[in-house]
Amino acid sequence: MSAPAPDTWILARLRLRDDALGSGLLWVGFAVFVFALTIGVAQFRTIEVSGWEVGSQLPRWFVAGMGVYLATVYLPLYIAHGYTRRESARQLALSGAATIPLLAGLMTLGYAIERAIYTAAGWPQQLQQAHLFDQPTQYPLVYLEFLLLFTVWGVAGAFVGAAIYRHPGNGLFAIPIGLAMLGLAETALSPGAFEFLAGLVGPIGAPAGGSVVVSTAIALGCASVALPATWLVIRDLPMRNQEQ
């Protein structure tokens, strides 16, 4: 009984279709919420800062959750359907590598839409925190920051999720490691966004206002550590019996 010709990238295509569509729809809801809230607040007080900047902290957690979900739900699901860990991990990483730039683009688009609203309303689009960019109109740098942040948050989520799936007890030790990676990346890219994360890495955190190259290197370094660490956890991941 020979197998029909395999569809080599089926897992990546399935995930990309669902995740890209889902992320896009969620972004629409998120954007409507943030802008409606901003307009609502404007009825009571003067708008002086970018609401999108404040709201952009939430999508980081969404991306981390996506990493957790890919590692703990889809990876076992694909293994159960006759795919190896290597095939599944490679294709899930590929789908993540395609979804994250899309999300970064949507978040950048959010600043552009906010710019149009604020300009029409005569509000200043002021940033509260340090970033790779000084103005929200520096779209290439805005995009780069979200791209790097989402990459680190997504990989850290996958690492922590896989570790807890594999070792429900000892896997919890992956949480401080994951948070430390996030702290390092956040202090390098967007200091002030998550003070408690910055506190985890303390003096080794990148200084605010560091160069784009250094900050990018730090974020990529975090992802470069987290990605192989995740692979070490999942390369011979035992499937849980969900009935037990």
Place this chain on the structure above:
Amino acid sequence: MTGRLELQDLTVRYGDTVAVDRVTATLEGGRIHGLLGRNGSGKTSLLSAVAAFRRPDGGQVLLDGEPVFENPAAVRRMCLIRGAGDTVVHDWPGDRVRHALDLAARLRPHWDRDHADRLVERFALRRTARLSELSRGQRSALGVVLGLASRAPVTILDESYIGLDAPSRYAFYDELLADHSAHPRTILLATHLIEEVAALFETVTIIDRGRLLLQGSADDLRARGAAVTGPAEAVADLTDGMRVLASKQLGPTRSDTVFGELTTEQITRARRAGLQLDPVPLQDLFVHLTDPATATEQPVSEGSLR
């Protein structure tokens, strides 16, 4: 490509607990094999290692001579459904039966959509039913559909049908036999509902406390046990020196369940003494062999199943 499975010194551990202890066995392709064992005997651990759901802690599993673990060509030819099939679906509120079937149709290279449709109807599953709202029986039915319609060259059902009610279980047995007849492949059924499925098995493997206890064709195994009934003294005389798995006595009548084939001389002696010889049902044999009070530490049979 026959779907021949070889287990070589297969070992699975959980910390200090040895769940599968150096099991060596061969399961020939194209047959229906039964894997019997008490609860906690290591069946699920063994099957998980066979289907590459976990890396063995020792030894290896070969499918047609190729290692299984992390081998795309091998794992693509296998389908293990554990329990009620919940390992191949997830339970978000929006997830429905049709989603599980659609996913299997996309990922399983041998998936038979028509067969799946027929089985869904036979087991009265609603395609629109939410997975989280399925009863245990419906979950089991979904597991059976996912397993059988996968048409995987090696299809393994780990007590997937236990949650079905009796009419559905009989429907499952009918479907399994018809499907295997039309599309011969290696099917491995793990169960402790032995008597009900015993007729399906061409070969039987019994494991106990993680170790291989017995292997053989179902017919051979049935022939290897006998119940000797008659006057107590004559029964004791005949079974003296044999492995007696169980003994019952009511007044002057005694019945010994013995393991091992009776020789022609023993059969002749039994007839002369007016003793009654009966085959031992597979389930009784299993119960006696895995009874902790009478079980041996050593395998009672080794070799390949043909």
